[in-house]
Amino acid sequence: MKYHDSVAQAEQKMHVAIKQLQLWHIPATPINYAVSYNYLSKNSPALNTAIEKQLATRKKLDNFFLEEVYRQYILGQSAFRGELIDDLDEVLFDLQTNSEQSSVCTNRMVNQLDNNISSLKSTDKREVINAIKQIRQTTQHFKLEQEKLAKKLRLSQQSTDALRGELDDVKKEIYLDPLTGLYNRKAMSKHLDMWLSDDPTKQIAAIVVSIDHFSGLNERFGPVISDVLLTKIANKVSSYVGESGLPVRSAGDEFLILLPNIERDVAGEIAEKIRQSVEKLRFVSSKSGARLPPVTLSMGVSDYNVSTSANNIISQTRELLSNISNTLTNHVNIAQAQTT
Template sequence: MKYQDSLELAGEKAAQVKVFLQRAGLAAHPVNYAVCYDYISGHNEALCIAIEQKLAAKTSLDDFIMADLYSRYLVPANPQQEQLLQDAAGIVSRLTGYTDLAAEQVSDYLQQLDFSLMQLQQSNGENSLPLVEQLRQHTISFQQQQQQLQQQLEQANQQSHQLRHEIEQLKQQRLLDPLTGLYNRLAMQNQLDLWFTEQPGRRIAAIAVNLDHFNRFNQDYGNVIGDVILSKVARKISSYVQSSGLPVRSGGEEFLILLPDVDLRSASEIAEQVRRGVEKLRFVSAKSKRALPKVTISLGVSMFQHTENWHQFLARTTDVLKLAKQRGRNQVASEAMLTI
């Protein structure tokens, strides 16, 4: 067992977990319960810090965020990752062995060369021929050893290139949402940290996107069709983001577009283009061939303020998105409207 809690202590923690879940409006299913229990226990420092940051920024904890926390901090090590680490350790070990062997072979050859040269200097002409032949044989043997070693090094080099490629693929998978192919929260955090490290005063705009009445859509047509809709909407959103930007799936039916070096007006114009593009999408049921209801989105646009951290920035962007919903949905709201 992970924890050796007494029944009394486990009961106390369970009561605290229940209160936490109720306050956050979360269902008490296994993933949410496990995350909360770990948080209440306080043993997982990284998980505690992540949750505290979200609470400080007044981020709403939903099932998507909890699943993300579970996969990042509670899921046991990925077997594929473990295998890659073992492969990498094996290659490093072999390369070290080859290097040591090469040094040993060179040392032996140089000693034999010194010894043979000394004998040649001390011998007369008649006795030198066997010594020269012996030296030649040693040289041939050394060359063969070096050729074999070179082949081993080339093989290890090929394996290292393949391993590097697999590691890059695995790293990329860790940064992508499996359903939509957009970047996930981990990629978002990494990119924001990189942008702020490279240029602390950099201007960054955020567009929060939410599908209107999507829970009702899932109830009426099922999660399978709902996932198809999410994927197609995600592709449409991504099509409006240039290579410098970052399209992110930040929640169940929530997306986020991060745009560096873009002002509020330009970001709002991009948001309106995205809104119109999604509104034009048409969906047909594969079974009944009937047209499905039109899908619309609400969007909120804000600019990063350098007096806040990125958790506060994203929470403020969500507040702007709520304004778009309050004003009737299927529209764009910007933080400038909050001051009106």
């Protein structure tokens, strides 16, 4: 067995894992159960650390967080698949071999030409004819070798195209949230590193987007309707982000938008447009035809240097909402002072 537990041990852990989920107030879905079982088995120190860190900050564990933990620490999607690396190695080896063969073939032809050029200047007719014959044979052989290499290169190109498609799929698994299609925190950290290496002085505006009373909507209408709402709102949020911006799903009912080289006030205007746009959305149940209550957003806006960590950007921008979220919803709060 994967965990080397006896049947009795596995059964005991199963009951404890269910109780652990009850303590976390999380439904016993297969993914949540797998995380709870791993947590109790202590097979992955990184998984336990991530959960304990979340609990230490008094943040509620939810399905979204456990799904992220499941993908990262149980499925191991933070690393490329071994067979993909093997395929890449094979393609690179083939390209190197083909390149070496082409070089050898070219050098052989050049040497043959060098050896016969002097014979072309000879006054001996037989020597000239023989030199021409050698050159013709060399060029024909070179042509055949190049045709073989071209065929091999076409095969390598086909393998490369297939690998490129597979790499795109892997990138989606690693860097995209499967429900909304927005980037995840891993992608956010990667982009911050890229921006930092490109320009350490680069400033980014951050907009945190929180869906008002989403937990109540989830309890009232169920996870299926909630997922539809999340997807629709995520699409609306991303529609206001340019090519240089980065829309991120940072929590179960929360998004974050990073806008490089955008002033805080301009980011505030973008946030207000998003807020108004979502406020105008109307949702109707496809099954019952009942109209769902309007959905509103509360948003915080600030700016940072790209050297700021992803966690700090999320937590500090989130603080703009935490102090007033209990009394004020459907609003945009723009930081008045530079956040450090």
